[in-house]
Amino acid sequence: MQVEMKPVIRVEKTKNSKISQVDFSNLPFGKVYTDHMFICDYKDGQWQEPKVIPYQNISLDPSAKIFHYGQSVFEGMKAYKDKDGKVWLFRPLENQKRLNISSKRLAIPELPEEIFMEGLKELLKVDKNWIPQSEGSSLYIRPFVFASGNGFHASPADKYTFIIACSPSGSYFAGKVKVLIEQTYSRSANGGVGYAKAGGNYAGQFYPTQLAVDKGFQQVIWTDDTSHEYIEEAGAMNIFVRINDTLLTAPTSDRILDGVTRKSILDIANDMGIDVEVRKISVTELVEAAQNGSLKEMFGAGTAAVISPISGFGYQDKTFDIPELKNSYAEQFKKHITDIQYNRAQDKFGWRYEVK
């Protein structure tokens, strides 16, 4: 048998835990941070010593390329605590792989799987008490890499910093979501970086989303930038549509993020015997289905929001409501996924990953 090699993670614990100041019964999303963070720098062509250190500020030269050229990628994950206090992750290797897919497109050096996984596990062990146990709450985990090297030349940095920070969090959206199908602005280009979790993909959505919020919607559903006729994703979520009993979602592409929740839903739906079609969905088809009553459900799927039922959508100057449905696919999938995540059900797909 081959010898298994693991990177040695140096751990420096805080002397001033902030945990007693946190109201765990009333957690916002992503605003409270744990006592520690995992950090690993890249310079001289290689990743340096990985460390768990007290959560602290980062000090950067004003010419650091992150400030100028948006060279950064991130991941979103969650840790769950079951009723026995055991700690679980959901398909963490999918996030680890996708981080490197994103990094490659952004000309950021890829991070070895062992550094990602061992760093993550070590951090979760040190900050185990920060993982909420109440229903609907979890520890949101944010791995990210950014260009920390300096220079005003528009070219990749020579130094990078990888960090995992954690935030005990409540839900991302409060209640149902109304979405606007975007007809003017776009999220991503053919041949662009839309499939990557690149920082710049998000900043570009803020202004059009604000315009949608001003009109009474919470999120934008992005369409292709050529014709605005095919729905793509919602920026922080992939989108599913149920027409009669068929579940539809757009295929991943260079413009659409390959969501972990999205692919888990597809596996669950297939396993449940639901008719699934992964294909382009036109706005015309969606509007027709809303008008003739065959549009039964729409929902978003992503790590932060898990599954977000959509109560209606705006298109041009019209709004289409989607009637409430009992025993909806959205409800069933959400129960199925969260039961696996919180170790309340059998895990036939092997998605649960214990941190011990």
Add this chain to the structure above:
Amino acid sequence: MQVEMKPVIRVEKTKNSKISQVDFSNLPFGKVYTDHMFICDYKDGQWQEPKVIPYQNISLDPSAKIFHYGQSVFEGMKAYKDKDGKVWLFRPLENQKRLNISSKRLAIPELPEEIFMEGLKELLKVDKNWIPQSEGSSLYIRPFVFASGNGFHASPADKYTFIIACSPSGSYFAGKVKVLIEQTYSRSANGGVGYAKAGGNYAGQFYPTQLAVDKGFQQVIWTDDTSHEYIEEAGAMNIFVRINDTLLTAPTSDRILDGVTRKSILDIANDMGIDVEVRKISVTELVEAAQNGSLKEMFGAGTAAVISPISGFGYQDKTFDIPELKNSYAEQFKKHITDIQYNRAQDKFGWRYEVK
């Protein structure tokens, strides 16, 4: 007459100038920074006290949104010193206006003109000795704004930091440039942020540019993301083409940056009586012109590189050389613009701006 109001800029000078350590006869581009920087924070819905302070590191929480969502925009400008030691800027209000156009698209609060201009002038007065006087060198000026507020929720930050940093710099490119006309990757989407100087626009270009560099080119010429048939810009430069004696450049759009050097060239060319066409340029047309000898020149135009003659372009698997031309438009425009910038010629357009 109305009372003119100017913001009060607090100035804190360094006690340890680094200027004696700098070799001004051998300056790289954007790697050496002056003794001071201008900084102004935004919080509680307004811009705070503007200051010139010693150039120093920035300290940020790991959850600062700049690390996660690419919410940043920048500008590029230069200051020139003439033979009498007077300091000049080139059309600075164009940069100030464009910064706010970019900011608006990225959901960043706009910065009042007076803070930008007074901060810039104050900084240049304090760091006047850092402005190189030698031909081809100048003080590169980098105004930028980034999201300094915290949170893992994908939404605009509640705090921002505006900084102007300066770097005495030599030329951006060494010699002529060979470009690859991109047929796979794209820089920007219809309805996207391509017209803004948004950080994320640059990071997305690094990987395709590396692939082009591996093939022997220095830069990529981006094409439209729908058909890859129309040339757009080169990422750090707008592109001009001369076919016979006609000067061509693509119209600005939501995908193409409205370059200050670009529009200055159009004004100069019109003034010189050159035939100018601002219209879509197809790759087919460019290849045909290269083959039949009517393609006389190609060059890039931008603040960092001023004017960069292009010696040839790659398209699919072929390379097309552009023969050297005496008294080229590129040379004439470069002389015209730099003569204005260094106060060596009459400034009939009123572009020069003295800092005193």
